[in-house]
Amino acid sequence: MSKNETDIIFILVLKRHQFMVKDPYLILLIILFPQVISDFDMTLTRFAHNGMRVPTTHNILDNRLLINEDCTKKELLNTYYPIEIDAGRSTEEKLPLMVEWWTKVHELLIDQRIRKDMLARAVKESSAMLREGYKVFFDHLAEHHIPLLIFSAGVGDVLEEVIRQNHVFHPNINIISNYMDFDHTGVLQAFKGQLIHTFNKRQGALSHAAHLRQVQDRPNVLLLGDSLGDLTMADGVTDTHNILTIGFLNDQVEERKESYINSFDIVLVKDETMDIPNAIVKYVT
Ligand code: C5P
Numbered sequence: 001m002s003k004n005e006t007d008i009i010f011i012l013v014l015k016r017h018q019f020m021v022k023d024p025y026l027i028l029l030i031i032l033f034p035q036v037i038s039d040f041d042m043t044l045t046r047f048a049h050n051g052m053r054v055p056t057t058h059n060i061l062d063n064r065l066l067i068n069e070d071c072t073k074k075e076l077l078n079t080y081y082p083i084e085i086d087a088g089r090s091t092e093e094k095l096p097l098m099v100e101w102w103t104k105v106h107e108l109l110i111d112q113r114i115r116k117d118m119l120a121r122a123v124k125e126s127s128a129m130l131r132e133g134y135k136v137f138f139d140h141l142a143e144h145h146i147p148l149l150i151f152s153a154g155v156g157d158v159l160e161e162v163i164r165q166n167h168v169f170h171p172n173i174n175i176i177s178n179y180m181d182f183d184h185t186g187v188l189q190a191f192k193g194q195l196i197h198t199f200n201k202r203q204g205a206l207s208h209a210a211h212l213r214q215v216q217d218r219p220n221v222l223l224l225g226d227s228l229g230d231l232t233m234a235d236g237v238t239d240t241h242n243i244l245t246i247g248f249l250n251d252q253v254e255e256r257k258e259s260y261i262n263s264f265d266i267v268l269v270k271d272e273t274m275d276i277p278n279a280i281v282k283y284v285t
Pocket residue numbers: 039040041042043056057058059077081084102105151152153154198227
């Protein structure tokens with residue numbers, strides 16, 4: 001396809017989606033030595049499908065194969081998720097509550113003695129779904145040797161299984177997440193390393209991404225997320241030249257619209273596809 005044809009398709013896709021771009025030149029600036037840094041739950045995966053919520057990596061664990069009926073994990077979600085997305089609370093206010101949520105959930109999961117050999121089946125039985133157009137996104141990045149850093153406050157072992165079962169776990173992918181630590185019989189005994197929740201990705205980025213050569217060699221970043229906390233995911237790249245940020249606004253749209261428009265370069269409202277990231281990735285490669 002000629003550059004002109006790509007330009008036309010790119011503009012058409014952008015127009016169809018009617019979003020706001022604060023600085024259109026940023027799209028051009030990430031052409032040289034780009035990399036993609038993306039959140040996972042509700043960014044690479046869908047938020048909803050046919051009116052039903054699509055499970056996060058945590059929700060995939062809510063399966064009788066792994067946890068008992070009386071486990072209070074779902075009650076924690078009902079308490080803390082509204083806090084996570086509350087437009088009326090500051091990040092500082094949310095921080096200790098997110099640590100509390102994640103700590104309690106990790107403890108509950110350890111109490112449930114989750115078995116490693118059951119994870120793949122739980123993913124298979126779940127309704128986990130990557131966004132429409134995911135295959136083009138993953139395959140195109142791999143084909144063009146563009147590094148993709150997936151940065152998730154979910155559960156790394158489950159995340160890996162989701163992308164493996166969708167046949168897109170390519171060699172250009174690095175993952176930073178909360179990984180399970182199993183004992184020699186394959187039973188969960190702890191979580192590895194420093195806890196990552198929605199609002200401390202900066203610390204995770206500084207301690208993990210700083211050691212990834214693939215990430216350091218690429219100063220131009222396309223960043224995808226669904227939470228304002230995701231905006232710090234590129235903080236581990238020491239010499240960033242340009243960062244183009246795309247925010248998927250899935251929930252509490254009216255309440256959060258203003259803060260998303262002020263924080264991300266592009267905001268996609270209730271868009272369950274990878275059309276815009278795909279158009280940009282194709283345009284810059
Ligand atoms: O991949 P990402 O960083 O988005 O993963 C974190 C998401 O997982 C949060 O947005 C949160 O709503 C969700 N979560 C959940 N159940 C938990 C903890 C977090 O669904 N127990």
